[in-house]
Amino acid sequence: MNEKIIVYVAGPLFSPAERRYLEEVTNQIEDLGFKTYLPHRDAGLAINIKEIGKKLIFKKNLEEINKANMMVVILNGLDVDSGTAFEMGCCFMQRKPIYGLVEDIRIGDVNSDFNLMISYSTKIFQSKKTLFNELQTILKNDSFKNNTDHPLHNEST
Numbered sequence: 249m250n251e252k253i254i255v256y257v258a259g260p261l262f263s264p265a266e267r268r269y270l271e272e273v274t275n276q277i278e279d280l281g282f283k284t285y286l287p288h289r290d291a292g293l294a295i296n297i298k299e300i301g302k303k304l305i306f307k308k309n310l311e312e313i314n315k316a317n318m319m320v321v322i323l324n325g326l327d328v329d330s331g332t333a334f335e336m337g338c339c340f341m342q343r344k345p346i347y348g349l350v351e352d353i354r355i356g357d358v359n360s361d362f363n364l365m366i367s368y369s370t371k372i373f374q375s376k377k378t379l380f381n382e383l384q385t386i387l388k389n390d391s392f393k394n395n396t397d398h399p400l401h402n403e404s405t
Contacts, residue, residue, distance in 0.1 A: 259322025260329035
């Protein structure tokens, strides 16, 4: 494949630990051969900046969701971060696949411990290893880049 698959990486970024975790996951995704967009790294943090700066970050993130082929989201925590949920909704409505990673020990059953809007829109993994195995499989599939049909859109209810 000549052109790299673009992965938008989303998740909570309000503490240094959360940002480091996002950066670690993003670096590992890049090491697999993907191109990534990480909002706080690539557009900046909306902290102590004027409203115009926040609006620019918002617009940049939306542009990058549009450019991305897929999304990887960090779902650690008792509830999904509101900004992450918004980003997921934008991605889902474009029929792009969303892959979630949750390594939070408080989450037992990903199908019942998350809001149904999250669990039915996202393929959720409970370890980096299984997520990265899935991503490696995607890289082997040359037709993925042109396939914007979200796998969960096609399931019967």
